[in-house]
Amino acid sequence: MGTNVKDKEQGHFNAVPDNRGHFGPYGGRFVAETLMTPLAELEAAYEEYKVDPAFQAEFYNDLAHYVGRPSPLYFAERLTELWGGARIFLKREDLNHTGAHKINNTIGQALLAKRMGKTRIIAETGAGQHGVASATIAARLGLECVVYMGAEDIQRQSPNVYRMRLLGATVVPVTSGSRTLKDALNEALRDWVTNVDDTFYIIGTVAGPHPYPQIVRDFQTVIGKEAREQMLEQYNTLPDALVACVGGGSNAIGLFHPFLGDEGVAIYGVEAGGHGVDTGMHSAPLSAGKPGVLHGNRTYLMESEAGQIIETHSISAGLDYPGVGPEHAWLKDEGRVQYVSVTDDEALAAFHLTTRKEGIIPALETSHAMAFAEKLAPTMAKEQSIIINLSGRGDKDINTIARIEGIEL
Amino acid sequence: MSRIKTRFDALKVKNEKALISYVTAGDPHPKHTVSIMHALVEAGTDLIEVGVPFSDPMADGPVIQKACERALKYDTSLADILQMVKDFRKNDQDTPIILMGYQNPIEIYGVERFAEDAKGLVDGVITVDLPPEECAEINQFYREVDIDSIFLMAPTTDISRIRRISEMASGFLYYVSFKGITGANSLDIGSVSSKLSEIRSVTELPLAVGFGIKDAETAAAVAAVADAVVVGSAIVSLIAANQEDMPTALKEVKSLLQGIKSALDNAGSI
Numbered sequence: 137m138g139t140n141v142k143d144k145e146q147g148h149f150n151a152v153p154d155n156r157g158h159f160g161p162y163g164g165r166f167v168a169e170t171l172m173t174p175l176a177e178l179e180a181a182y183e184e185y186k187v188d189p190a191f192q193a194e195f196y197n198d199l200a201h202y203v204g205r206p207s208p209l210y211f212a213e214r215l216t217e218l219w220g221g222a223r224i225f226l227k228r229e230d231l232n233h234t235g236a237h238k239i240n241n242t243i244g245q246a247l248l249a250k251r252m253g254k255t256r257i258i259a260e261t262g263a264g265q266h267g268v269a270s271a272t273i274a275a276r277l278g279l280e281c282v283v284y285m286g287a288e289d290i291q292r293q294s295p296n297v298y299r300m301r302l303l304g305a306t307v308v309p310v311t312s313g314s315r316t317l318k319d320a321l322n323e324a325l326r327d328w329v330t331n332v333d334d335t336f337y338i339i340g341t342v343a344g345p346h347p348y349p350q351i352v353r354d355f356q357t358v359i360g361k362e363a364r365e366q367m368l369e370q371y372n373t374l375p376d377a378l379v380a381c382v383g384g385g386s387n388a389i390g391l392f393h394p395f396l397g398d399e400g401v402a403i404y405g406v407e408a409g410g411h412g413v414d415t416g417m418h419s420a421p422l423s424a425g426k427p428g429v430l431h432g433n434r435t436y437l438m439e440s441e442a443g444q445i446i447e448t449h450s451i452s453a454g455l456d457y458p459g460v461g462p463e464h465a466w467l468k469d470e471g472r473v474q475y476v477s478v479t480d481d482e483a484l485a486a487f488h489l490t491t492r493k494e495g496i497i498p499a500l501e502t503s504h505a506m507a508f509a510e511k512l513a514p515t516m517a518k519e520q521s522i523i524i525n526l527s528g529r530g531d532k533d534i535n536t537i538a539r540i541e542g543i544e545l
Numbered sequence: 546m547s548r549i550k551t552r553f554d555a556l557k558v559k560n561e562k563a564l565i566s567y568v569t570a571g572d573p574h575p576k577h578t579v580s581i582m583h584a585l586v587e588a589g590t591d592l593i594e595v596g597v598p599f600s601d602p603m604a605d606g607p608v609i610q611k612a613c614e615r616a617l618k619y620d621t622s623l624a625d626i627l628q629m630v631k632d633f634r635k636n637d638q639d640t641p642i643i644l645m646g647y648q649n650p651i652e653i654y655g656v657e658r659f660a661e662d663a664k665g666l667v668d669g670v671i672t673v674d675l676p677p678e679e680c681a682e683i684n685q686f687y688r689e690v691d692i693d694s695i696f697l698m699a700p701t702t703d704i705s706r707i708r709r710i711s712e713m714a715s716g717f718l719y720y721v722s723f724k725g726i727t728g729a730n731s732l733d734i735g736s737v738s739s740k741l742s743e744i745r746s747v748t749e750l751p752l753a754v755g756f757g758i759k760d761a762e763t764a765a766a767v768a769a770v771a772d773a774v775v776v777g778s779a780i781v782s783l784i785a786a787n788q789e790d791m792p793t794a795l796k797e798v799k800s801l802l803q804g805i806k807s808a809l810d811n812a813g814s815i
Binding site: 156164165166167168169170171172173174312313318319321322325326329330331332333426428429430431432437439441442443444445446 | 599600601602603604606607610614617620622623624647648649650651652653654673674675676678679696697698699700701702703706710721724725726729
């Protein structure tokens with residue numbers, strides 16, 4: 137592959153967002169006036185620290201010694217054999233401290249918060265992984281932490297709720313709207329607008345107003361940078377395909393971004409198809425939604441004809457969100473990433489398969505990526521390879537799985 | 546000339562302050578909205594803000610969130626609201642009407658189509674999540690049909706943003722009295738007063754103050770420094786408390802607003 141061509145191509149993808157936070161027609165900063173100045177301050181701080189060697193050194197030191205990076209790139213031999221096509225590699229973000237990719241971003245943002253002199257952090261959470269990661273870093277840095285979580289999600293992710301409380305965070309149940317992640321985000325924004333002087337809002341995904349989609353992406357690209365290096369070092373080649381699940385899309389953009397310029401790498405984002413995208417009971421805005429404005433950015437949304445956000449459904453709390461990061465919306469329109477969906481049932485089957493064949497219990501979110509890889513691998517040659525982002529571990533989901541299967545724990 | 550400017554000019558001549566009353570369209574049921582609007586005017590309202598319900602009202606407190614939920618139970622849409630305004634205009638050609646809400650329902654309706662359909666009926670639009678940075682094109686459509694773009698300013702808005710916003714705004718400016726959501730209780734008259742002086746140093750537009758004005762006392766204090774006060778959650782709370790009994794709801798809303806209006810008249814004549 138010609139390096140010059142690749143560099144040029146990657147440059148195209150590195151050029152977004154523009155200085156107003158736009159990814160083509162998507163992104164931007166659609167918030168109430170009170171937040172405009174704080175967002176400008178955050179942007180200025182980020183621009184300063186992202187090129188500050190001391191900040192970068194502290195960030196990478198924490199990733200190495202607190203998170204345990206680099207995470208392994210693991211060759212899944214048994215799944216490869218079973219699926220009978222491309223070689224399967226798993227990027228083991230589940231082995232990170234706290235059990236998912238979320239910690240990469242929370243460390244980055246918490247270090248920013250500290251440098252900006254903020255003493256209180258707030259976060260929204262769906263599956264609870266981002267809440268746990270935020271509570272963890274707050275405990276370590278001695279910051280107050282308040283996590284907003286939909287009342288519905290509190291039910292289905294109770295182990296993570298208890299973890300957050302153990303870590304000293306206050307978990308606030310959100311009972312408005314659909315009582316899930318989107319409502320938690322609304323409530324976190326309401327908190328931020330009220331306590332903006334001392335509070336830093338750690339957004340957990342590549343959505344929200346500019347500069348969040350960019351900040352979260354930049355902190356998460358450590359996943360893709362490592363995977364690219366590991367593949368080249370260990371196998372002297374680039375992968376032929378990448379697969380990651382997409383809710384808001386932070387683990388996906390983290391893996392995808394460093395490969396966007398690699399023309400030969402096919403990239404697949406897997407949305408939550410719920411009961412099926414033709415049933416209306418799903419969380420797949422890129423597959424079956426249309427553009428609109430929510431939570432500070434313009435992106436694909438699940439919405440009614442009248443522009444109201446509609447209730448979504450997914451077996452996985454972390455994917456149960458009606459929007460998606462604006463960069464994914466742009467990458468879809470650009471045609472660089474293909475967005476597909478798998479159903480609850482397919483994800484559940486892949487959950488069991490991965491657990492039994494590889495001895496790795498994947499998160500239900502991650503299981504969506506596994507389920508799509510199961511379809512993709514047999515269509516590819518044995519010499520080819522797929523990297524799947526094993527974005528989180530499934531311990532948090534065992535109550536949900538047991539309940540679905542009628543087992544009392 | 547828009548009804549908004551006409552109304553503010555007339556009040557200025559009389560040395561009076563404007564009472565702006567807010568109601569969420571479709572709450573508690575779409576059939577009540579037009580009669581509530583007329584009741585607001587009878588009680589002394591000078592301009593009406595009609596809330597366009599949204600599923601995710603992220604700048605609003607629980608009172609208006611619940612009003613949105615009630616209205617959306619009946620699928621109150623932007624198209625329905627334009628029809629309500631049309632019905633209201635049969636009996637009231639003069640009271641300025643400002644639609645207040647979030648961008649998505651307008652975006653899905655189509656901004657250009659909305660501006661066309663709202664022409665002559667609606668006088669101003671406040672889109673809470675549409676700062677000047679995102680609205681250059683959108684504003685153009687409103688300007689073409691003489692709908693004022695009314696912007697919010699906040700305690701966090703610095704002088705350079707105040708200048709920028711003033712340049713894009715028309716009708717009046719809406720100052721959010723504290724950092725927070727609608728219906729909260731944190732209004733500090735000293736800080737409102739000093740911020741309004743800063744805003745007045747760069748604009749001639751009338752200044753309205755909203756968020757946290759619940760009664761005659763706070764209204765009078767704010768009116769001493771502002772051109773208009775906005776009452777929202779206090780009205781919506783009374784409607785919510787009496788949703789099964791509209792005559793009582795209207796009676797209580799009128800009594801609240803009459804008290805506020807007379808406090809404003811006293812403040813205006815000081």
